[in-house]
Amino acid sequence: xxxxxxxxxxxxxxxxxxxxxxxxxxxxxxxxxxxxxxxxxxxxxxxxxxxxxxxxxxxxxxxxxxxxxxxxxxxxxxxxxxxxxxxxxxxxxxxxxxxxxxxxxxxxxxxxxxxxxxxxxxxxxxxxxxxxxxxxxxxxxxxxxxxxxxxxxxxxxxxxxxxxxxxxxxxxxxxxxxxxxxxxxxxxxxxxxxxxxxxxxxxxxxxxxxxxxxxxxxxxxxxxxxxxxxxxxxxxxxxxxxxxxxxxxxxxxxxxxxxxxxxxxxxxxxxxxxxxxxxxxxxxxxxxxxxxxxxxxxxxxxxxxxxxxxxxxxx
Amino acid sequence: xxxxxxxxxxxxxxxxxxxxxxxxxxxxxxxxxxxxxxxxxxxxxxxxxxxxxxxxxxxxxxxxxxxxxxxxxxxxxxxxxxxxxxxxxxxxxxxxxxxxxxxxxxxxxxxxxxxxxxxxxxxxxxxxxxxxxxxxxxxxxxxxxxxxxxxxxxxxxxxxxxxxxxxxxxxxxxxxxxxxxxxxxxxxxxxxxxxxxxxxxxxxxxxxxxxxxxxxxxxxxxxxxxxxxxxxxxxxxxxxxxxxxxxxxxxxxxxxxxxxxxxxxxxxxxxxxxxxxxxxxxxxxxxxxxxxxxxxxxxxxxxxxxxxxxxxxxx
Numbered sequence: 094x095x096x097x098x099x100x101x102x103x104x105x106x107x108x109x110x111x112x113x114x115x116x117x118x119x120x121x122x123x124x125x126x127x128x129x130x131x132x133x134x135x136x137x138x139x140x141x142x143x144x145x146x147x148x149x150x151x152x153x154x155x156x157x158x159x160x161x162x163x164x165x166x167x168x169x170x171x172x173x174x175x176x177x178x179x180x181x182x183x184x185x186x187x188x189x190x191x192x193x194x195x196x197x198x199x200x201x202x203x204x205x206x207x208x209x210x211x212x213x214x215x216x217x218x219x220x221x222x223x224x225x226x227x228x229x230x231x232x233x234x235x236x237x238x239x240x241x242x243x244x245x246x247x248x249x250x251x252x253x254x255x256x257x258x259x260x261x262x263x264x265x266x267x268x269x270x271x272x273x274x275x276x277x278x279x280x281x282x283x284x285x286x287x288x289x290x291x292x293x294x295x296x297x298x299x300x301x302x303x304x305x306x307x308x309x310x311x312x313x314x315x316x317x318x319x320x321x322x323x324x325x326x327x328x329x330x331x332x333x334x335x336x337x338x339x340x341x342x343x344x345x346x347x348x349x350x351x352x353x354x355x356x357x358x359x360x361x362x363x364x365x366x367x368x369x370x371x372x373x374x375x376x377x378x379x380x381x382x383x384x385x386x387x388x389x390x391x392x393x394x395x396x397x398x399x400x401x402x403x404x405x406x407x408x
Numbered sequence: 409x410x411x412x413x414x415x416x417x418x419x420x421x422x423x424x425x426x427x428x429x430x431x432x433x434x435x436x437x438x439x440x441x442x443x444x445x446x447x448x449x450x451x452x453x454x455x456x457x458x459x460x461x462x463x464x465x466x467x468x469x470x471x472x473x474x475x476x477x478x479x480x481x482x483x484x485x486x487x488x489x490x491x492x493x494x495x496x497x498x499x500x501x502x503x504x505x506x507x508x509x510x511x512x513x514x515x516x517x518x519x520x521x522x523x524x525x526x527x528x529x530x531x532x533x534x535x536x537x538x539x540x541x542x543x544x545x546x547x548x549x550x551x552x553x554x555x556x557x558x559x560x561x562x563x564x565x566x567x568x569x570x571x572x573x574x575x576x577x578x579x580x581x582x583x584x585x586x587x588x589x590x591x592x593x594x595x596x597x598x599x600x601x602x603x604x605x606x607x608x609x610x611x612x613x614x615x616x617x618x619x620x621x622x623x624x625x626x627x628x629x630x631x632x633x634x635x636x637x638x639x640x641x642x643x644x645x646x647x648x649x650x651x652x653x654x655x656x657x658x659x660x661x662x663x664x665x666x667x668x669x670x671x672x673x674x675x676x677x678x679x680x681x682x683x684x685x686x687x688x689x690x691x692x693x694x695x696x697x698x699x700x701x702x703x704x705x706x707x708x709x710x711x712x713x714x715x716x717x718x719x720x721x722x723x
Contacts, residue, residue: 132566133574134608139590140573140581191538196530215511216589219534220581223506224573226538230545231568234561242558246549249564251447253546258455258539259448266455266535274531275454293449 106398113161113178114154116171120179121148124232139213143221144228147209148186155399156181159302159327160309162395163320167310173239174309177248180232181302184256187225188298190218192265226256240309248305255301264294271360284365288329291362295335296328303327319385323396326382331403333375336361338408340368379404421713428476428493429469431486435494436463439547454528458536459543462524463501470714471496474617474642475624477710478635482625488554489624492563495547496617499571502540503613505533507580541571555624563620570616579609586675599680603644606677610650611643618642634700638711641697645718648690651676653723655683694719 125145127136157178164174193200193208194215201211210218232238233248240248254260267290273279282290303324307317340363363371382400386393440460442451472493479489508515508523509530516526525533547553548563555563569575582605588594597605618639622632655678678686697715701708 129574130569132569133572133578134604134612135578135582136574137578137581137585139585140578144573191534194534196534214590216584217581219506219509219511220577220584222538223541224577226541227568227572227577230564231572234565234568242556242561244557246557246561246564249545249561250549253542253549254445254447257448257542257546258459259444259451262535262539262542263448263450263452263455266452266532267450269531269535270452270454275529289449297449 102394102398103402106395106402109162109395110153110155110158113158113171114152116175117154117157117179117182118149118151120175121182124179124183124228125149130231139217140220140224143209143213143217144225146206146212147190147218147221148183148225150204150206152204154178154182155331155403156185156299156302159299159324159396159399160306162399163303163306164309165306166389166392166396167307167312167316169306169310174306176232176235176238177305177309178302180229180248181252181298181305183225183232184229184252185298187222187229188256188261188265190222190225194218197265197269244308247308251301251304251308255297255304260293260297260301261295264290264292264297268294268359282360284362287360287362287365290360291329291332292325295332296325299328299331300324315388319388322385323382323400326378326385327400327403330375330378330382330400333362333371333378334404334406336363337368337371337375338406375404417709417713418717421710421717424477424710425468425470425473428473428486429467431490432469432472432494432497433464433466435490436497439494439498439543440464445546454532455535455539458524458528458532459540461521461527462505462533462536463498463540465519465521467519469493469497470646470718471500471614471617474614474639474711474714475621477714478618478621479624480621481704481707481711482622482627482631484621484625489621491547491550491553492620492624493617495544495563496567496613496620498540498547499544499567500613502537502544503571503576503580505537505540509533512580512584559623562623566616566619566623570612570619575608575612575616576610579605579607579612583609583674597675599677602675602677602680605675606644606647607640610647611640614643614646615639630703634703637700638697638715641693641700642715642718645690645693645697645715648677648686648693649719649721651678652683652686652690653721690719 125141125148127138127141129136157175160178160181161171161174165171189203190209192198193203194210200208202208208218209221229252230249233252234245238245256262269275271282271290300321303320304317307320312320362374366374379400383397386397440456440463442453442456444451472490475493475496476486476489480486504518505524507513508518509525515523517523524536544567545564548567549560553560571577584590586597586605615636618635619632622635627635677689681689694715698712701712
């Protein structure tokens with residue numbers, strides 16, 4: 094049963110998202126200054142500008158929101174979790190810069206602005222992505238977070254596992270393979286293969302955003318398990334909602350039901366479940382995410398609202 | 409005064425380098441297996457194969473050698489420092505994979521084998537580089553190293569600072585700029601600018617290889633300062649020797665003194681100091697590296713030999 098969130102919880106989530114996004118933006122601004130940090134020699138202005146172009150483009154900042162809200166649920170003040178959240182966002186931004194490259198998805202625009210390789214050039218975009226990825230680990234490892242070394246290194250490991258060859262990067266690789274890039278004969282993925290691909294490509298980093306918040310809050314094994322279930326269900330909700338939005342936006346804007354993703358041969362669950370089946374699956378996953386938080390009280394309302402938002406968002 | 413190393417120390421260094429390279433190769437083999445690590449979902453075979461192509465191509469493995477030998481100087485057994493050394497090597501290998509890309513240096517061959525984007529394709533090479541970079545931090549953060557969280561997180565931070573926008577990646581950016589990529593009018597670099605570029609592009613990671621060994625060994629402030637001076641002088645020696653080798657190889661092979669780097673407009677100190685001046689500077693830097701180790705006894709002989717090797721190597 095999908096429960097309808099009240100107008101109030103929507104408004105409350107919007108306000109919290111906006112407040113968090115502003116705080117993330119301010120912190121990213123300062124992390125991406127031209128002034129070298131201790132141990133650095135010089136930050137080349139063109140590289141810094143390209144990194145800023147890729148990281149300061151606005152957006153909902155959902156991943157740091159998840160980190161901050163999960164940490165807050167476990168008693169960690171928002172300000173204390175913000176740096177770890179910003180690290181996850183830097184990693185997300187690097188993945189967008191590299192995914193947009195001509196050799197990858199070859200996108201000229203993102204959020205209505207030129208992508209980094211269009212605004213600068215391809216070499217600069219590759220290096221800007223590399224530097225954003227490296228900076229993410231630098232920020233997590235920095236004693237500025239005031240966390241112990243044991244906690245900081247656990248966060249580094251969590252982010253590395255979620256984003257590397259067995260997580261996000263591996264998922265992007267599977268996605269390119271599903272487009273038929275590497276074979277003469279395109280191989281249609283099974284439902285299980287699509288779910289796994291999406292769990293890697295987008296799910297792993299969303300789940301890591303939650304896990305990093307949980308580890309900052311010193312979650313015990315039971316809380317880690319519940320929050321992990323929440324993060325994975327939320328990640329799957331997010332991806333299927335994205336695929337549905339893509340189909341419906343194309344249908345509305347172009348007067349036809351052919352999706353951009355479908356044109357590109359991207360693997361989505363819509364092809365397997367149909368549009369209506371995909372919507373039911375999206376709502377089921379969103380409610381599973383909410384259900385995973387049953388052991389937490391009203392302090393988890395923001396995370397519950399985020400799971401419903403992931404299913405119902407319009408952009 | 410440049411002291412001539414005995415035949416014995418050369419042979420000893422060669423043996424130690426070979427022994428270390430074999431141990432690094434074995435460890436990288438196991439880190440780059442197709443079996444997912446804990447927290448990973450699946451390692452796509454094509455991605456793993458491309459990463460292995462980029463990381464298991466042999467070579468001297470100088471960076472892990474510096475990490476292991478510095479740690480050994482401070483009483484840490486080689487086996488215990490090997491994982492941290494392998495992490496530095498993974499990071500070095502990622503930088504080669506990305507530097508070879510068409511949008512960057514556009515190289516088809518490395519060590520006589522096709523580069524990763526030639527053996528596979530450009531998208532796979534970008535992702536393989538991203539995954540090698542991420543794996544480097546994963547390996548440093550892994551409790552498998554048996555180091556405390558405080559130590560592991562210090563190593564992560566050292567590697568991130570040395571390789572990010574204010575270190576290696578920033579240096580690569582400056583190098584592309586020095587080729588005149590981003591300006592209609594090429595701007596000739598001053599000697600100070602060339603030294604800074606090289607300190608970032610190659611020096612920072614070599615110095616970090618030493619610093620990581622020093623931190624594994626719990627070096628005190630005085631030892632850290634001495635080893636840092638050693639690492640920086642060694643890095644500068646290595647780069648200038650590389651530039652000299654490039655000029656002399658071209659002169660020998662092509663019957664003319666025009667270097668490949670000069671053709672590409674790469675900034676080297678030879679253009680400023682001349683070939684003979686560059687050789688004197690190379691030897692001066694190598695001796696400065698040896699001199700920085702004066703406070704250490706014969707246990708530092710391998711590091712001294714490495715500094716002389718960096719100046720005198722023929723390939």
